Amino acid sequence: MSQLDHTSKRIIIIGGGIAGLSIAVRLSQAGLPVTVLETSTLGFGASTRNQGWLHSGAWFAISQPELAKKCYQSLLKTLKYCPDCIEPHHTGTAYLITQPETLVTEWTSAWNECGIPFEILEHDDLKKALPGIAEQEIQHAFLLSDRSIRVDLLIQQLAATAENGGVEIRTETHVDKLLRKDDNITGVLLSSGEELTAQLVILAGGGAGMRLDPDSFPERIGEQHESKLVPLKTHLVAVSPDVGHLPLCLVDEGGFCHMPHAPQSVFGSNHWLTVASGVDNELVPQEIDQIWKNINRFFPSVDREKETVREWAGTTIQAMQAHQIEPGKAPLPTVIDHCQESPVINHLVSIYPGRATLWADVAETAFQTVMEKLEYHPRTCTCPPWEG
Ligand SMILES: Cc1cc2nc3c(=O)[nH]c(=O)nc-3n(C[C@H](O)[C@H](O)[C@H](O)COP(=O)(O)OP(=O)(O)OC[C@H]3O[C@@H](n4cnc5c(N)ncnc54)[C@H](O)[C@@H]3O)c2cc1C
Structure with missing residues (x-):
């Protein structure tokens, strides 16, 4: 292929986070020339500032069963493709029910309906895995297959696969x-x-498109999806020494959760704030205080003064449908072909994965969108490496 052919057929991906790298892998498998452009280091954005909760989908099973099923499939693919990125020493996550009035069967039926396996977690096993936990607060405990994941390692593996496939990463x-x-x-x-010229530009910049071409990114993008681009912010607290090796999610406490990333424990509230700007990572003290209230309720011996390692906030821009912007609901993975939007822009696709967990799912949707758009039919087998 001549240099001219190569550059005119090039696909540029803006953003070297989990979304950009996973679609880069897929497109390179189809033999397309791909360049990834990252303003900083790979994974610099939300992909490595998150809590590292690889969702089984169980947390979404009642409110968003379709999302729950997608999460479970993505979890299986992640375990297969990159087992080394899972934090060791645990085989699942404790889902705890703390309120006597919570209908346990509502959760277990939802898990069954979504095909998400679970088992009862025995008291002794819970105590062994999380020695300092306040047992008197817990009514029921289950073991689900969510994991604590090092997204930075997954990013490294995706980058290596992409480069082996001929992707240029800058x-x-x-x-x-x-x-x-x-x-x-x-x-x-x-x-x-x-x-740099390209036949197609893919925006995987965590909402960078809003800044790169503000005229084309009105707040509402929506002929296809009836969605708005919404920057969402949430808070995290890391403490050391870690409180135990089992991740946990409190299903009837707003999803307050703990992910072990030895030698620290990272706690999150799962409470998302809608913010005005995509780069707003300022701490909101009430959000941090609320996380601390829960830490001290469930792990009374953790001392905020002595054991806090870090308190931080992170923002991710998501394509959200109006009914999703409410507590307990998560954004759906969204791929937008801007030639079907208003205003029409040709040769532009943007990707909003919703959850890092959904990287494999969103890569597949984006891949199909691009293949249809380019009317390209690769001759070689293009089964994703996380499925083969
Ligand atoms: C605090 C927090 C906690 C979260 N917790 C979880 C969790 O536990 N589990 C989960 O599944 N999901 C979680 N999420 C969601 C998840 O992190 C995101 O959905 C996902 O990482 C988004 O990936 P991305 O590749 O689209 O964006 P990003 O990871 O933000 O990648 C975008 C990249 O584009 C680059 N970029 C931006 N502008 C430009 C430009 N002009 N030129 C070149 N490069 C550019 C950025 O530097 C960045 O590296 C959390 C998010 C946050 C903020």
Whole structure:
């Protein structure tokens, strides 16, 4: 292939997070020339600032059963593709029910309906795995297959697979602008002044599109999805020494959860705030205090003064349908082909995975979208490496 052919057929992916790298792997398998542009280091964004909860979907089973099923399938693919990125020493997650009035069968039926396996967690096993837990607060305990995951290791593996497949990955490379000719995206302008042409640009920049081409990204994107782009912020607290090796989720306490990342424990509230700007990582003290209230209720011996390692907030921009923007509901993975939106923009696709857990699912949707868009039919087998 000549250099001219190569560059004109190139697909540029903006963002070297979990979404950008997983779609890069898929497109390279189809033999397409792909360049990933990352402004910082790989995984610099939400992908490595999150809690590392690889969801089984059980937490969403009542409110969003379709999302729950997707999570469970993605979890199985992650375990197969990158077993080394799972934190060792646990084989599941404790789902605890604390309120006497909670209908236990509502949860267990939902798990059964979604095909998510579970078992009763015996008191002694819970105590052994989480020695400091306040047992008197717990009514019922189950073991689900959620895991605590090191997303940075998954990112490394995806990057290695992508590079083996011929993907060019450029870190420390900031995209300033999308290049446009009328309604067509023709490439990108880098902050170095370099222009790169492409047949298709994929935005996997965690919402970077809103900044790169503000005129084309009105708040509402929605002929296809009736969605809004919403920056969502949540808070996390890391304490050391870690409280035990079993992750946990309190199903009737707003999803308050703990993920062990030895030698620390990372606690999150699962309470998402809608914020005005996608880069708002300022701490909201009440959110941190609420997490601490729960830590001290369930692990009374943890001392905030002595054991806090870090308290932080992270933001992720998601495509949300109006009814999703409420407590306990999670964004759905969304892939948008902008030629079907208003305003129409050709040769542009954007990706919002919703949860890092859903990387394999969203990569597949994006892959199908791109294949249809380019009317491209690869001759070789393109089964994803996480399925083969
Ligand atoms: C605090 C927090 C906790 C979370 N906890 C969990 C959890 O436990 N489990 C779970 O499944 N999900 C969780 N999530 C959601 C999950 O992290 C995100 O859905 C997912 O990581 C988004 O991946 P991404 O690749 O789309 O975005 P990102 O990881 O943000 O990647 C986007 C990349 O694009 C780059 N970029 C941006 N602009 C440009 C530009 N102009 N030029 C070049 N590069 C650019 C950024 O540097 C970044 O590396 C959490 C999110 C947050 C914020």
